[in-house]
Amino acid sequence: MSDASHASVVWRGTAASVALLVIFLAAWQWGPGLLRIPPFIIPPLSMVAEEAVRMWHVSALATHTGITAAEVLAGFILGSLLGAFIGYLIGMSPTAELALSPYILALQIAPKVAFAPLFILWMGFTVYPKILVAILIVFFPVMVNVLTAIRTVDPDLINLARAFKATRAQIFWKIEFPASLPPLFAGLRIGSTLAVVGVVVGELVGGNMGLGYLLSFGEGQANTAMVFVAILMLTLVGGIAYLLVILIEQRVLHYLPKRAMSGF
Template structure:
């Protein structure tokens, strides 16, 4: 059995479900008397995607940059902070309460502050996405680095391995599946954060498109923007899944 056949058998229920939902949606709008500005038909959304006058290339490029930037910032900051927490109990006591406090802040309320501090642009939206997505990376990194089999640590001590070598050879490989699992969460959180930032302060991007369609009641364009956002999020999530299979194949099937 080829991989393509196996993949088709695995995902055909999802494809079938989407086909049924789209058909039901089209029938409901066409024969149910639903106004187009309340719920556009799939055909109207398709036309908005490919045949409308919206400059999708520009907006898609801006949002993609923001999402990838947010993901990278969240990953780097989360891993660094997680390593610091696992490395030093003093750092853990200092950082954990502060990070919990930051994570409990309502991110939508923080977005206007970013506008005041940094103005319009891509970088503030990157920071918003990173702020939403970094916390799971911190926690999973710290847990993966500390929850190591005692026998493995004892083995390192028997050979008189220094702390940094135990960290690199034992703790880090143990933490890799934890980190990659957190990055899957961060991949979706980065999308949410970037769009929230665009809602508050932006002059381009897919979130900006959604906001501007409210005044004109051009709901089909808003739905089309949502589809592009989902595509970017799925591609980023898929890249993380692929990286997990390449870098930590031993963790497959353990989640």
């Protein structure tokens, strides 16, 4: 694709995207009225916006969002580190993989969010059970991606390094680790969105903090607009987390051809 035709594709795509957004927002604002859907089912856009302003002043929306964001960040970072670490460890030791794979598989099949009530029983209505659910849920995609990456490094590359008399550590740091970075980042992208799921489930189950709490509070009040605001803010938190991963990815994997890393 030439630069000029690529630029025109980008321009047309962006224009269509913006047009879709405008149509969606308009449908949200006027659709419910036209279709006679009551506001407690789908509140129009303006009502949700008013509710957001009210919540900002009255319900400490900013604080709750901040708490959720901090939990997401902590859960994501710790879960990613743990997942990557275990992934590299198992990837380099076939024995460890053989020994651990049934347990890892079992834990992977178990729905991680179901652990939320348990963690709350253990740690009370604090931020920790939420972070723990996020860690658990982020762990797997990161670990599996790293493990697969280490397994699929071209054996000829390893032989090349061996022929130069590379040590095990040199093979890891000069070949396996850099080769695993693109799949690692693919895992981190998935993990960043899953971290939000883990945290919000934790907050829904118990406590009086965070957007998950506002979500269930709004539900209890039959305040549909409040639920919408909480959902929007959660999406925003997840979106920012995802964007941060992409920004870091683009710096780290700068050597990849541009189109192999198209962002979304």
